[in-house]
Amino acid sequence: MLAASVTYSAPLLMRSGLRLPALGTEFRAHPGTPMLGVYDDPIDMGRGATQGWASTHFRDNPGFKLETLALPLDMLAGRLPGAGAQLMERLREYRHMAMWVQGIRAESVGRVRPALGGRSAIHYSFHRQDMERLVAGMRTLADMHFAAGARAVLPCIHGMPYALGPDEVHRLDDAPRDPRAYVAILSHLFGGCVMGRDAGSSVCDGEGRVHDHEALFVTDASVIPTNLGVNPQQTIMALARLIAERALERGALPRSSMMRAARDDPGRVASA
Ligand SMILES: Cc1cc2nc3c(=O)[nH]c(=O)nc-3n(C[C@H](O)[C@H](O)[C@H](O)COP(=O)(O)OP(=O)(O)OC[C@H]3O[C@@H](n4cnc5c(N)ncnc54)[C@H](O)[C@@H]3O)c2cc1C
Structure with a gap:
């Protein structure tokens, strides 16, 4: 799960050897x-x-x-x-x-x-x-x-x-x-690892999973493919939770105690 922000998630993936044409674009x-x-x-x-x-x-x-x-x-x-x-x-x-x-x-x-x-x-x-x-x-x-x-x-x-x-x-x-x-x-940034269907023009699918990588997810503002026009923090947090929950459902992530807690009792995790 990668959440290093718009300015660091795409560069971190590039440094790690990921080669996708859309990586780092759509800032x-x-x-x-x-x-x-x-x-x-x-x-x-x-x-x-x-x-x-x-x-x-x-x-x-x-x-x-x-x-x-x-x-x-x-x-x-x-x-x-x-x-x-x-x-x-x-x-x-x-x-x-x-x-x-x-x-x-x-x-x-x-x-x-x-x-x-x-x-x-x-x-x-x-x-x-x-x-x-x-x-x-x-x-x-x-x-x-x-x-x-x-x-x-x-x-x-x-x-x-x-x-x-x-x-x-x-x-x-x-x-x-x-x-x-x-x-x-x-202060409000978007893109770099944008969501989309096509691996030629996007980095993640609609569930935050990096194309052709079964267990690599991006969960920050870099996945947002457009300019919201309003303060983005709640959208980013909602997306992160959604991506984590879907990844758990798909069995793509280890069921650590934190992950289980997020699924079983989201309110407790949010307040923590
Ligand atoms: C001054 C200011 C005011 C703002 N006010 C508002 C507001 O009122 N309302 C609102 O909705 N939004 C506001 N924002 C925007 C909001 O803060 C951002 O949109 C949001 O925090 C972005 O979330 P993120 O998860 O993408 O990245 P971040 O919140 O930046 O989180 C990324 C994290 O990854 C860490 N990181 C980076 N690289 C690595 C690495 N290699 N290893 C480990 N960790 C790493 C960083 O230290 C950071 O903690 C404001 C922003 C600023 C700067």
Whole structure:
């Protein structure tokens, strides 16, 4: 049973000598970019829930999810443009800032491979349509901040002003289409060992079993062949349980005590 993540499962199988054309392909992600709002009242995002609110309203069209995401002061300092005295001055407004982010249901596809020193190398960039989604998401976040009473937004986009007022928000429509101009993170990853029927275009079958290998299963996000558009953790856990249970039913795994416990009393194993 292999569950080393999207960044490590496929490279680990490659290093182990597995040769399947789809291995390491179909890498996908939800790239996330922030938009800060500056309010007259203190927001104090460093207190309370880290991710308190989310909206899937735009998941299908144009294809992004919105959520609040609070950062402590030191992490925010790494996202704001500027350095030295200028950055310190900007951080003085920390208590009045709220950070909202978008996670894009990107269609761009990349690849993961083994790299030197046991590490992994990922080749991934945005195609034009995803850049349009990204810019639309930034504009939506800015509009929402102003609707909520922000006096300014901070786009954190290279080449754009540090702050935009309500009358300047339209400038976001002309924001750069170069992904390198953005502060983005990829926290939700998919692919590398994707499920499918055909050994030419997939790595595992629909039950997580690596093609032509009777007792080798992958049970992490690398088997997911698409970009979910929502936070994936529960789907990953459900898939892992399903794959383990089916493998047990097929007699492909030794019936260790943990496996028996998972089958006979899933609630106990989950709580453990
Ligand atoms: C900052 C951040 C915030 C997130 N927030 C959310 C959220 O709010 N909701 C949500 O649904 N998802 C969230 N995610 C995404 C979620 O954490 C991942 O999608 C999920 O953990 C992926 O599960 P996985 O089993 O594929 O890989 P992982 O959880 O990464 O597990 C892989 C494990 O394999 C281990 N490993 C790797 N190589 C080896 C090896 N050679 N030998 C032994 N062990 C190895 C790793 O150490 C790791 O423990 C977030 C991710 C990040 C980074």
